[in-house]
Amino acid sequence: MCGIAGLFHLGTPKPVDPFRVERMCDAMVHRGPDGAGVWTDAGIGLGHRRLSIIDLEGSPQPMHSADGETVIAFNGEIYNFRELRRELEGQGARFRTDGDTEVILAAWQRWGIDCLDRLNGMFAFALYDKRKKELLLARDRLGVKPLFMAELSDGSMAFASELKGLLAHPLLRREADPKAVEDYMAWGYVPDHRSILKGVEKLPAGHFRVLKHGASAPPPRQWWDISFADRHKGSTKDLSAELMHHLREGVTSRMVSDVPLGAFLSGGVDSSSVVALMAEASSEPVNTCSIGFDVADLDETGYAKQVADLFSTNHHSQTVQPDDFQEIDRLVSMFDEPFADASALPTWRVCQLAREHVTVALSGDGADEAFAGYRRQVFHAREEQARAVLPAYLRKPIFGGLGAIWPKADWAPRHFRAKSTFQSLAADGEVGYARALSVIPSEHRHAIFSEPMRRELGDYRAEQPLIDLMKHAPGRSGLDRAQYADLKFWMPGDILTKVDRTSMSVSLEAREPLLDHRLIEFAARLPQKERIRGRQGKWLLKHTMERYLPDNILYRQKQGFVTPISQWFRGPLASQAKAIAASAGLAKTGWFDSKALTRIADDHIEGRTDNGRILWQLLMLQKSIKHLGIVG
Template sequence: MCGIAGIYHLQTAKPVDAARVRAMTDAIAHRGPDGADLWVAPGVGLGHRRLAIIDLAGGAQPMESSDGQAVITYNGEVYNYREVRVALQACGRRFRTNSDTEVIVEAWRQWGPDCLSRLNGMFAFAIHDRERGCLFLARDRLGVKPLHYAELSDGSVVFGSELKALLAHPLFRRAIDFSAIDDYLGLGYVPDDASIVAGVRKLPAGHYLMLRRGQGVPAPIAWWDVSFADRARGSVASLSDELAALMRSAVTDRMVSDVPLGAFLSGGVDSSSVVALMAEASPQAVKTCSIGFDHPDYDETRYAAQVAERFATDHRTRIVSSDDYGLIDRLVEAFDEPFADASALPTYRVSELAREQVTVALSGDGADEAFAGYRRYVFFRNEERVRSVLPAGLRTGLFGTLGRVYPKLDWAPQILRARSTFAELGRSSEEAYAGAVGVTAREARLALYTDRALRDLQGHRAEDRYIKAMRQAPARDPLDRAQYADLKIWLPGDILTKVDRASMAVSLEAREPLLDYRLIEFGARLPQAMRVRGATGKWLMKQAMRRYLPDDILYRRKMGFSTPISAWFRGPLAAEAQRIAQGSALIETGWFDVAALDRTVTEHRSGRIDHGRLLWQLLMLDRSLTRLFGIG
């Protein structure tokens, strides 16, 4: 696990200033505290910060291929590198180290871009190939590892693991991409391939970019996709056994490490499953860690302790304050772009705890997307049954009207909070799901914007990204299309960004075994009834794990990392909320209506309407704009 950065001159092979490459890698030193180096040749410079995990003595980067024709800088882990190495040796390739880095660069020399399909892992890398005359940038299938790039005024392309690496280049010019603000408010994060800094792009998951001198920057090329078009055949027992075997393989593959390794353990289904399989494979007690909260509504430590006792893990728990908002500035620095998933706070804390004992930690992320674990999938599937039997005109007229006139009862029991359900039933499947997965609805965003904002947006809508992904999905049914869109947008934009930035901020490598592409492809082939059955998501996965875990772990209500942000803005963060309405970076952009911001704060503080999530979004956006652009 590392940080990478580099410069490539597109037009001429003019010298690259090594000091600029070094400044870019120094900006992401937290990703690789164990070493730093760079490689410079006419027209290209590659930089690397190393967090040593495998082949501690021989894995330094940038690394040349055995024939001297290619050089790589690489962030990530390839878990099947030994098997790929054997295949390359059969082709006559020679090796000097025991690192997965050398396997990648030799695989590139042997197979070119086709090497990607042979790699099972999380990665983002750049390879300069003298013979082929190119710079090759690639990102793993699901987007576990990040890669940003931009073209500068001098005709060079700069790239790096994090946005701050690009910002360290002296020719970089900072300007706001306002459409990304709407994306952020709509989704809660700035998705791939967008950036809040104009001109910056994120290489999408499962894509590569081939840069050649004398040519412009081309569109990225997709090298992997997941299809929901086929269905697996077999009994529950046989498919359950197949799933358990795939999970076991994915976990053991990710236990390869030359440094101490452990796991996050929340006591939920996913992390508990990973720990169970680790305990089965390990001759020693697995090191596990959990974060607890001083408020019972947010604390899951009793469940984590139950799992830790069951598998005799070396378990550590740390209780933190549920009012842990003191981390805000640290998170703004770590994430660069605005990021509104408040679970980033406890994710940072559990990473911090893990790093005290280990350098690598396995997490349970990915199962909800792969096997339909979110409750929104259950709701969406139920709504689809209504849509399938009622004509579109009737639905739009009846439920659209009810969605507009039904009161917004945030305080009421779930069964009475039907406004959003009515509104979604009056829309198409794609529009409804885009609304369900969003954070701040378009109507609420428009109420905050000035006329200038509406002009700048030129009709841009955050929801359109989801709608397009669902309509173009290689899938037949609405639930399949919703999962596909989440795998392409929500997973890399929110979940994986959160884990990568929070863990790497403390120099911890997080590995996600449940995002092994073989599991993702298996989940996409499952009949819907084996993903969602009744009100139960991840149905087949829970069946497969019954041999390891008790029902009170498998079937308890999902909690996740929660934070009391609504209460914060009526208490310790009330002054911050007022500042947003009166003198913030938001107002200086000219995009936000002062009266609308003030009304939002007043309504929330009075308790009339819960605007907690929106205020959290606005606060994180305000802090990010100040840090990135010096306004406010």
């Protein structure tokens, strides 16, 4: 796991200053504290920061191919590199190192762009072909590893693993994109199709880009996609056996390491499944780490300990306290862009805890998206059944009217909170799911924006890209389209961004065995009844893991890895809530109506509504724009 950066001149191949590339890499030293390297040639510069995981001494980067004609800067891990190496050796390739980086170089020289289809792993890399005078930028299938890009005023394309790598270049503009603010307020993060800074792009997951001297930069091209269009045929028993095969393959392939390895353990289905299969494959006790909360209803450390005891792991646990809020500035600097998923705080803490014991940690991320484990997916499947029965001309007036008059009762038990369900049923499936996924609905966002901001946005709404993605999804059902959107939109923008930045901030490599693309492709073809039965999501996965895990781990209500921010903003952090509303930084941007922000803070503190998430978003935005040195 590493950090990469570089410069490529799209026009005349001007000399590249190696010191400038070095500065871009040094801004990401946390991603690779074990080594550094820079290579430059006419019109091209590649830089690398290394975190040594495999072939600890023998794979420095940027790395040249054996014939010297290709050079690569690579961030990630290729889990099937040994199999590829044997195949390439059989076709005449010769290797000088024992790592995966040189395998990518040989695969490119043998198969060209088709080499991407052969790589099983997480990666973002820049590969320069001297003969063709072109640069390949590529990102893994699901977007585990990031890559930022920006065209600069001197005609060069700058790229880096994190935005802070680009920020180290003096020619990068620091002008905010108002549409990114709209996106952020809707989702709590800036999705991959946008950046908080104008002119900055993110290479989409499963895409590549080929840059040539003397030519303008072409748009990214997709090399992989997930399809829900086909269905497996076979019994539950057969599908369960095939699923177990893929689970074992995903876990064992990610246990290859030349440094200490462990796992995150929340006590939920996914991380517990990973730990169970690690324990099965390992002759030594597995190292596991858990984070708990000082709010009993949100704490799962008891379940994590139960799983740890079951598999005799070397278990380590910590509790997050409210005063961890004081570390928010460190969180802001990790993400650069505003990022308001409050579970980033405990994720960072568990990464810190893990790094005390291991250098690589396996996580359970990806199963909810792939197997329909989120409550919103289960609700959406049921709502789609209702939409199929009731035509739109009946649904819209009936449920739209109920949604308009029903009170918003954040304080009430969940089954009394019907307002959002009525509003969703009144809309088409894609619109309803976008509403369920958003943190702040469109009408509420625009109520807190200033009039100049509303004019700037025009008719743009953050939900539209998600709606369009769902409408064009390769799938058969509304659930298919919802899961497709989660895998393509939510997961790379939120979940994988969170894990990458928090783990890399402490120089820890996080691996996601449940995101093995073969497992994801298998899950996408499951009949809907194998994903959801009754109110139970992720059904086949839970059924398959019954041989390893007890029912109270598999079938209890999903809690999620949450932080009690609403309680904090009503208790020890109430003064912070009031300060957010009066923030001079937010006022200077001109994006918000200050009176509306004051009402949000007051209503939350007095318990009239639950605005904890909104307050957290505003606070993270305020601090991020200060960190980036930008204004609206």
